[in-house]
Amino acid sequence: MAAGKNPRAGEQGSIEAGFRSVDGSRSRSRCSTKDSKAILEAQHNLCFQQIGNEMKADxxxxxxxxxxxxMMQIKAKFDTDEGLNFIQQYYRNQGQKKFGDDGKDAVNKELRQMLLRDRFTPKFVKDKSASERKKAQSAMMLLAEKQFEKMIKGRLVFQGDGTRExxxxxxTASPTALQEAITTTCVIDAHKGRDxxxxxxxxxxIQTYMPEAKEGEDRIYxxxxxxxxxxxxxxxxxxxxxxxxxxxNRAIYVRVLCAIYGMLQSSLLFYNQF
Known part of the structure; x- marks a missing residue:
């Protein structure tokens, strides 16, 4: 397909653009001047910015x-006047100041879900060994605004960095596809027109249960x-x-029963289920 070189101005500030398909026929579409220029630019790039003739597509x-x-919708979504727009996560205090009651509701929803699903269980300090208490990591609550759903999401996170030693x-290592492999697969699928x-x-x-601690091993708190x-x-x-x-400061120690986001072994435990 080749984009028309000389778009003609139509009535009421619109542009009538001509396009030529692979069979030589022409088609015309009408849209606003601003949108048409942006779309013509994107279409031009599709046609002429390809690398290698053998990979050229019509x-x-x-x-x-x-x-x-x-292309234009994605660009408009993430490239704003304030710069590139990506999902920003906030600690609970910062998030509740930013999101107000919506942030508070998100925190309550996340904790209620963890309780209803029995993802952890409270334990007395006297029931833990000194080693287990030392290895216990703090819980963090993160808040983020999901861009497309326009909702505030809370996430209870295990501060797993302290467990590396x-x-x-x-x-902790789990098989993960390389970004290059995923991109290559997507290109092949697109070229072959696959669904x-x-x-x-x-x-x-949190649907992945922690394995039972063996004799002599510490449980995770x-x-x-x-x-x-x-x-x-x-x-x-x-x-x-x-x-x-x-x-x-008040604290509650809970024994972790399921893999929680932030735990270094969560990915491997989830992978081993299959």
Missing amino acids: YEVYDATMIAHC WLSRED IMTMDVPNAF MKITAMMVQILIDMAPEYRKYVVLENE
């Missing part, structure tokens, strides 16, 4: 127009602190008896 008018529209690479399906597994990690302690007590009053004071 686009029908409909395909090129649809691709150009997608006693976890081996074999315990592609993507699938998301909701809450994939997480320490919930700050305002999340009060939220947990409000949702599950039985948690009140597990509250301890550390440096004048």
